[in-house]
Amino acid sequence: MSISNSSHNFEITTNTLPEAEGMITPKTKTSLEEVDRASETSVIPILEIKDLCYRYPHLDSNALDKINLKIFKGERVAVLGANGAGKSTLFKHLNGILRPLSGEVQVKGEIITKKNVRMCRETVGIVFQDPDDQVLAPSVEEDIAFGPINMGLSRVEVEKRVKEALEMVGLTGFEERAPHHLSGGQKKLVAIAGILAMRPEVIVLDEPTAGLDPLSSARILELIMKMNRKLGITLLLSTHDVDVVPYFAERVFVLHHGNLEADGSPDEIFNDSKLLGKAHLRLPRVAEVFEMLQQEGLDVNIQITAEKARDEILRLVRDRKSVGLIESRKEGSFSENL
Secondary structure, X not given: OOOXXXXXXXXXXXXXXXXXXXHOOOOOOOOHHHOOOOOOOOOOOOEEEEEEEEOOOOOOOOOEEEEEEEEOOOOEEXXXXXXXXXXXXXXXXOOOOOOOOEEEEXXXXXXXXXXXXXXXXXHEXXXXXXXXXXOOOOOHHHHHHHHHHHOOOOXXXXXXXXXXXXHHHOOOOOOOOOHHHOOHHHHHHHHHHHHHOOOOOEEEEEOOOOOOOHHHHHHHHHHHHHHHHHHOOEEEEEOXXXXXXXXXXXXXXXXXXXXXXXXXXXXXXXXXXXXXXXXXXXXXXXXXXXXXXXXXXXXXXXXXXXXXXXXXXXXXXXXXXXXXXXXXXXXXXXXXXX
C-alpha cells in the first residue's frame, strides 16, 4: 500500500472539506492498541458545555438554548430527541464546526477558540449521518489517509494508521476500492475508519445506523462498543432507534426543541413516561411488552433489555410457583384436618 499526496493521486489539501483547517497538527504516534483504557471517571470532564446557545441565521428561535452538560473520559452517551431537537447542532459544537451564540464548549478543560480548534479536532472526531458528506476520495485508503496526512504525519505512520483502522473496522482488502461502489454500511465503516486513523479520544456519531439494514446496523454497533471497550474511546451517539440505546449507553441525554430535558441512565429515562411523551419518544420494544403485562394486572417491573427481561420473567415464574406451592400445602393441610 502506498499513500501519496502528489498530483497523481488524491490531492490532500485543507480546502477539500469546509472545516479541514483544524486538522493540521503533528501529534502522537501511538497505535490503536496503545490508547489508554479509561475505566475510571476523570476529575476534569473530557467535554463540558456551559450555557450553550445557538441560533441559525434564518430562524427566530434558538436551535440550542442554555445547554449545560459534562461528559467524562470513557463514557458511552446516547443523545435522544425527535427531528429538529438539536442533536446534530449540538454535535457540531463539540469540535468547533459551529461556534456558540453564547456560552462555551470545553475540550479537556480548554474553551474551544480559533487558536486551539486544531487540537480540539484531533481530540474530538465526528462521523456524520450521511457518509457521502465525509467519504470523498477516489479510493478507500486515500480517504482514510486524509486526516493523518493533514496532521503532518510521515508516510510510514500514515500507512500504519490506515492499515490498523481498516483492520479495526473489518475492511482489510478494500484499500483500492472506490467508495462510491460500496454499500451504505461499508461507507459508514470507511467514515469511522477515517476518524479512527486520527486517534481521537472522543468520537461523536450522528445517527450511525440510519438507513442501514438490521445486519449492517448490528455490525456498526458492535464496532462502536469495541472502540469503547478495547480503545477506551469516549463515545457520543445520536439515534432514532431507541431499541439500541439500552445496550449501548451508560447515560442518556434527552433534547427537546433545543433544551436539555433530562440526563440519566437508560432505566431512569425509559421509566419516565411523562418525559418520553414530551420529547415524542417511544419505549424500547422490550419495555412495551412489560407495559402491556402491567396493563393485564401482572406484577412486573418494566425492563429495557432482553437479558433483564429474561430475569424478570424468571422471577415472576418463581414467585408464582412459590405462591402455588404454598396454596397447595394449605389445601392439603385443610383436607387432612377434615
